[in-house]
Amino acid sequence: METERNGRNSGVSSEARDEIMQLSDNAVAVLKKRYLKKDESGEPTEEPMDMFLRVASNIAEGEYRFKRGEEAEELYERSRExxxxxxxxxxxxxxxxxxMNAGRELQQLxxxxxxxxxxxxxxxxxxxxHQAVIHKSGGGTGFGFSKLRPKNDIVKSTMGVSSGPVSFMAIYDASTDKIKQGGTRRGANMGILRVDHPDIEEFISCKRDNDQINNFNISVAITDEFMEAVESDSEFALRNPRDGEVHSMVNARDLFGEIVEGAWLNGEPGVVFIDRINDDNPTPQFPIESTNPCSEAHLPPYDSCNLGSINLVKFVENPGASMGAASGESTIDWDGLRETVRTSVRFLDNVIEQNSYPLAEIDAMSRGNRRIGLGVMGFADALIKLGITYDSEEGLAFAEKVMKFVDDEAWEASRHLxxxxGVMPNYEGTTHEQRGDLVRNATVTTIAPTGTISMIAGCSGGIEPLFAVAFMRRQADMELPDVNPEFVALAKERGFYSEDLMKQVAEHGSVRDIPGVPEDVQNVWVTSHDIGSDWHVRMQAAFQKYTSMGISKTINLPNEADTGDVGDAxxxxxxxxxKGIAVYRDGSREAQVLSTGSTGSTGKSEAPEEPPTGAPADANTGNYISLAEARNGRPRTLSGVTKKLQTGHGQLYVTMNDDEFGPRECxxxxxxxxxxxxxxxxALGRMISLAMTHGASPEEVHHQLRGIQDGHPAGVGPSAILSVPDGVAKAIGEHYMTQDEQRSGGAEARELPVIGACPDCGSGLTRQEGCVTCFSCGYSKCS
Incomplete structure (x- = not known):
């Protein structure tokens, strides 16, 4: 039967072939790098159409699980198309x-x-x-550590004492370092601890030093009782999970302040509101203790997330009308969206059948609960085409309307299935049974990070605002503006296009407050850092009203935000x-300074004023001489700083010293x-010192070394060190350069926060949808 089906797979409609030709160059590049089958030399052995046909055919085979004979054949052919x-x-x-895997040997979906x-x-x-098995198969893992007894608690079997949850997190973290996902990259983890656990303060601070537990995101499971204690400024009980007895009492606001301070320092911990999650848990017989690494999939132990996203911008009709580029009115094709939602639910239910799960326990739970998570992407693009401002009441109202529609239609599709x-095998005991609602799936919607799949789809990610309208892309020794092509088309249509204006937009990253851009365009073409944190939260809340599980979104804060801003969010x-929240304050990740000399508290050395050529003057003749001549040997004493960073080869110490002329040695x-x-x-340090002695600037050294990789990165996201040279560049950048200078000194300059270098291409990484993503090559930790 399998051979016969494969023989029919060459039949593809002309419409589908025409559509595949519309993939952008970026989409094709991402597909070739990450998704297409390759031979032993790493060369793709399939084209994008082959991949889509492979996936469609494999998932359509799920129809044979429920029907036989001609009816099954007809369902297969229709579903495949x-x-x-x-x-x-x-x-x-x-x-x-x-x-990546549908229709291939691994078949882990x-x-x-x-x-x-x-x-x-x-x-x-x-x-x-089990973690190692899952990471080897390409999956990420979430853990609830709240059942573990606290540090120094008695262990009766040995009459010893427990080392506590954080110590075991470190073991799981070390294992992740050794097991690469699907043979290509390290896995991702989520670690969660309840706020009433006696070791909660150690957990909150376990990532203050960016050298530790770098393969984990961490979140505190917040209870309603704790939030009530915060509101009333009262004492809160920490309880030993071994016996439920009160271990100690703490002031709730003080503990909340520690959580907030950690998030302000480096974005961690996030929080999940665990009581609210379990109140909405449709399978209360299986309590939820944790989430997946980006916290949008709320799962009981041994459950999995099977996700997909609908591109909302594809359903905007007459898109040019909202910006005055066409007549009539921009609207949503609700009938087309309904059809797509229902087909997508069938697709995801088939994924559950076709999946080859890494553990027998996961197979049983996934098939029993049949959780699916249908989400959306392209939301920001859709708002723009509809002429709706993201940070507005109209934007919130549209968010609620469109997500309610998706959620309602997804449940209708689940009832039809x-x-x-038949209903989900674990139907008995569910809230669906209590309501008499015959459904196929425990959950139907969630909003996940769309990372690379939104690049393939050619749309904005998830429900986030635009990353940037434009940015400066470095090509060789030049920086050129890379502007959203639809913005360029609009500017030309409306008559405000110019090369100078496009460059100005690229340097600013946004169009707001740019003279020459019409006010209505400024209002609609909004980027992440144009929007206040309160609007970010309100938008997340608007979508949460009609989403079965959770939402992966980043609440962006400017660097100058204080702990009060984080607490308010x-x-x-x-x-x-x-149901949860993760914030990221621009520029909040830094290396640890071990010692400082006389270079000043800012870490930047101020060189004396020099002539335009950069050459100092001879003290006797007044003639300009080379910097190397002026230095004429090393002074006995120089002052500077030493920074410590963690690399894939061990601890790295970078010492940078200055003399009267500025940066001197490394x-x-x-x-x-x-x-x-x-x-x-x-040798690397000696060559940097030689270059600096002859006048090379820290910016030049930083540009040459940043993004170099050796296949042994340390950490993830903002704290990732790709190699020893990349670590040295990071230390030099943090000591001598502003954040803006560090951004512009890399492979790519953006106005928005670049939180690390991409391990694949060296370009800037950013945090979007609660996930680390490279907008140049499509690298993502999450999707």
Whole structure:
């Protein structure tokens, strides 16, 4: 049967072939790099159409699980064509594992899983093994560590004491370093601890030093009781999970302040409102303790998330009318959206059948609960085409309307599937049973990071605002404006286009407050950092009203935001019905300074005023001489700083010293003396010192070294160090350069926060949808 089906797979409609030709160059590049099958030399052996056909055919085979004979054949053919058109039209994309693995040997189609952590050595290390199996298959993992007894608690079997949850998190983190996802990259984890656990303060601070537990996102599970204590400024009980007894009492506001301070320092911890999540849990027989790494999939132990996203901008009719570029009115094709939602739900239910799960326990739970998460992307693009401002009451109203429509239609599709295929096996005991609602799936909607799949679809990510209207892209030794092509087309149509204006927009990153851009365009073409944190939270809350599970979104804060701003965002998220929140303050990740000399508290050295040529004057003749001549030997004493960073080869120490003329020398130390790494590092430091002695600026050195990778990165996201040279560049940048200068000194300059270098291409990484993403090559930690 399999051979016969493959023989029919060459039949593709002309419409689908025409649609595949509309993929952007970026989309094709991402597909070739990450999704298409490759031979042993790494060359693609399939074209984009082959990939979409492979996926559509494989997922359509799920129809044979429920029907036989001619009826099954007809369903297969119809579903295959529908699924193919969904993807080639870019109206819908499944999550990355499905695109990568459907119809291939691995056949692991889920992005993320949650595993239990029981309070026993056997339980802890069984889960450690399961984590390794999942990471090897390409999945991410979430853990609830709240059942583990606190540090120094008695262990009766040995009469010893427990080392506590954070110590075991470190073991799971170390394992992640050694197991690469699907043979290509390290896995991602979520670690969650309840706010009433006695070790909560150690957990909150476990990532203050960016050298530790770098393969985890962490979130505090906030209870309603705790939030009530915060509101009333009262004492709050921490309880030993072993026996439920009160361990100690703390002031709730003080503990809340510690959570807020950690998030202000480096974005962690986030929070999930665990009582609200379980109140909405449709399978209360399976309580939820944790989430997936980006916190949008709320899963009981051994459950998985099977995700896909609808591209909303594809359903905007007469898109030019809102901006005066066409007559009539821009509207949504609600009938077309309804059809796409219902087909997408069938696709995702088939994914559950076709999936090859990494553990038997996960297979049973996933097929029993049949959780799916249909989300959206292209929301910001749709708002622009409709002429709606993101940070406005109209924007919030549209968010609620469109997500309610998607959610309602998804449930209708699930009811139809229940009638056709039967209700979910774990139906008994669910809230659906209590209501008499016959459904096929425990959940139907969630809003996940869309990262690379939104690049394939050619749209904005998830429900985030635009990343940028334009940015300065470095090409060789030049910086050229890279402007959203639809903005260029609009500017030309409306008559305000000019090369100078496009460059100004690229340098600013946004169009707001740019003279020459019409006010209505400024209002609609909005970017992440144009929007206040309160609007970010309100938008998340608007979507949460009609979403089964959670939402992956970043609440962006400017660098000058204080802890009060972070606390306000957390409180607002709770009060407006969000199920969790993650904030990121621009520029909040830095290396640790071990010691400082006389270079000043800012870490920047001020050189004396010099002539335009950069050459100092001879003290006797007044003639300009070379900087190397002026320095004429090294003084006995120089002052500077030493920065410590974690690399894939061990601890790296970078010492930077200055003399009266400015940056003078750099010492790079790693590994034991006499080793290869030590010799390489010493040589690198000597060459940097030689360059600086002859007048090379820190900016030039930073530009040359930033983004170099050696295949052994350390950490993820903002704290990732790609190699020893990349670590040295990071240290030099943080000591001598402003954040803006560091951004512009890399492979790509953007107005919005660049939080690290891409491990694949060296360009800037940014945090979007709660996920780390590269907008140049499509690298993503999450999708």
């Amino acid at each position: 529908q699924f193919l058109r969904l993807m080639t039209s870019r109206k819908f994309m499944p999550n990355s594992p499905t695109l 889920s992005a993320c899983f949650v595993l239990p952590v029981e309070d026993s050595i056997d339980g802890i290390y069984d889960t450690l093994k 229940a009638d056709e295929r 957390y409180l607002q998220a709770y009060r407006t019905g969000c 010492f790079v130390v790693i590994g034991k003396p006499g080793g290869t790494a030590s010799a390489f590092s010493d």
